[in-house]
Amino acid sequence: MKESVLPRILLVGHPNCGKSTIFNLLTGGHAKTGNWHGVTVGASEKTASLGKLRASVIDLPGIYALGAPSMEERCTRDEVEGGRYALAAVVADALTLPRSAALLRHTAERAPRTVLIVTMCDLLARQGGFADEKKLSKELGVPVLCISARRRAGAKRLKAFLADLLGGDDVNARSRPPQKASSAQGCKKGDALACPIREGYFAGKRGESRAERLLFDPRIALPLFFLTIAAVFFFAFGDHMPGVFLKERIESAVSDGAGGRLAFLVRGAGGAEAAASFVEAFFGGLGMLLSFLPQIAILFFALFLMEESGYMSALAFMTDGLFRRVGLTGRAVFSLLMGFGCTAAALLTTRGLENERLQRRVAFILPYIPCSAKMPVFLTIAAAFFSRPFLAVVLIYAAGAALALTAALVLARVRPAGGEFVMEIARLRLPSLGEAVKSLLFYLKQFIMKIVTTVSAVLIVMWLLLSFDFSFRFVGEGGAGCMAEMLCRALKYLFYPMGITDWRIALSALSGLAAKESVAGMLSVVYGKALPQAMSTASAAAFTAFMLACPPCVSALAAAAREIGKRRALAAAALGTVTAFALAYAVYAVFTAGALLLPAAGGAGLAFFAFGIKKRGGKKVENISRTRARRAQRFHGQRISAGLLRLLPPFKGKGDTRQRKKDGAERSPLSG
Amino acid sequence: MDLCGLKAGERARITGVEAGRLTERLALLNVYAGATVTLVRRAPFGGNLLLEAGGVRLAVRKGLAARIFCEKEEE
Incomplete structure (x- = not known):
């Protein structure tokens, strides 16, 4: 048939x-x-x-x-x-x-x-x-x-x-x-x-089970929320835990094992060095991408179990009052905190967020949270410049979190999450493991098909830039005269206000686009132990600030593109780059000119912020009037709830009917 | 009165819902004029209200709860 x-x-x-x-x-x-x-x-x-x-x-x-x-x-x-x-x-x-x-x-x-x-x-x-x-x-x-x-x-x-x-x-x-x-x-x-x-x-009657009553106890819910996040994080990103273990295994198996052996064969068969280098680079990139799989799988699995059992919605309910003040929800905080492990994986967990605006907001904030791949860079710099490297790294991470929080608050002001929403709270029930596994496999297959293909393409382009000069002659990876070098000789001027004049640092920052770990790798290859001689402390601080705020690796970019769309992801990356440079310049200025410049820098920073906020609000003419109208309403709203309206005459006019309805709604709690 | 005036465990009959575009969504979750709803609990930190209506459990923020009007039902 x-x-x-x-x-x-x-x-x-x-x-x-x-x-x-x-x-x-x-x-x-x-x-x-x-x-x-x-x-x-x-x-x-x-x-x-x-x-x-x-x-x-x-x-x-x-x-x-x-x-x-x-x-x-x-x-x-x-x-x-x-x-x-x-x-x-x-x-x-x-x-x-x-x-x-x-x-x-x-x-x-x-x-x-x-x-x-x-x-x-x-x-x-x-x-x-x-x-x-x-x-x-x-x-x-x-x-x-x-x-x-x-x-x-x-x-x-x-x-x-x-x-x-x-x-x-x-x-x-x-x-x-x-x-x-x-x-x-x-x-x-x-x-x-x-x-x-x-x-x-x-419908029958169903009281709350003991487990539910425990979960909804405020003394238990909040600590449990953070404990759960810590447990999942540790399981996925902790040393010697399955996440990291499998990640390293896969990376070495594919990059060194398959790639290395194949390249050896190519060289042995008398193939061109370029071909062998390509094979190495290709399998290296593939290995890196596939190594994401275990951690993504762990996060997805954990989330699936928590959502299916109703655990997540219960905890999100209990913690909502707290996180709402920074414009987030419990579920959003989960995704953000996973960003400390891996930005790409964290971005992929934003899929289940309550609404799209919240998802976009989290996707914009996540790059500011330092992922574990940025750790080697911080450690390298901290070890070279600070007597207490561990303390320095902790401070850096705190700065990253503060940056993310600021971004959250700013975004909450500039683009509010679109009003109220109603959440259905599922009953606690045992999730089906079979379904979990099936869902996981489906999800991983999608990841491989979509993200691995895009990112591989970008990595190949980067390899081309690094290995060939402008006359398309093979110069070896990172060899003298390659296109990337020419590019970075031009880009290095962007680093001048940080007190950095070496184009190789620009190159290492560029290599961070492929994978943030390469930045540290490049720095140590280029400078070795001589880093303090190459950079002043102020420059090091500025570069750290730059690394902190710069957009994440291309895998994270691809993940962002998948979640919030290509245009927005690129816009976020562009914005991130601009803020990263601005922040780095500011840090350098503060460190070199000292306390004298601090109020000036602060003033400039605030002006930039205010300009930035206004600019975003005024991008389209409609946006301006809508924002202004909204602001006017809110302002008006404050007046009303203060009880002053009783003295003012009621407004007439079409636009004001909407306001008046709001007045009515605002007034009823007072009169009701 | 509105839902914000309820205490945990109290039942009420809804007299009106002024939720704009959320009114229909609420109705499909059994929250509409004439329906009975129970306030199960409130979240801490001035958070949401957990309601139970016709077997469905839902959470609403205080701002929205203030626009759902009701009359308390005696047990």
């Missing part, structure tokens, strides 16, 4: 109702499931075998209602209203069935045939509730099936149910006659709200 002839079944439902589990059940697929919103983006279609019948099942993005505006939801609405399918199956969670009643009604009004599949009925029974298929079917007017998707018996019943509805040549005769929903009178026409289910369903 050709694919196009198969009957199509649409799966529709709210997020987190087990829709993707049903999809996987029917098709044996590995659609990524999870408590995150937007996990299923875009429809996925696969064939399922329902006993003797075969059908094509489409898993649509989870939606809240068919009238909703977000992109994933529009895709679902288009599919449902398009009508090129045999059956629309609304999947609902037994624990929150009334919530899906409105969605069911919407779908039933638009689809040729609709059924309701209620999942997690075992959990419902466990908390003393029940769902009666016959009564619900009569109440809602569609065929209803209640199963527990995790059990084999449930899967069997599901397939039989669907086959029965679709099966046979004469599909129309087999279909049940359309029933008038007996609850139709309860729902207001065209209203998405208030569609109660009166018969056939009882």
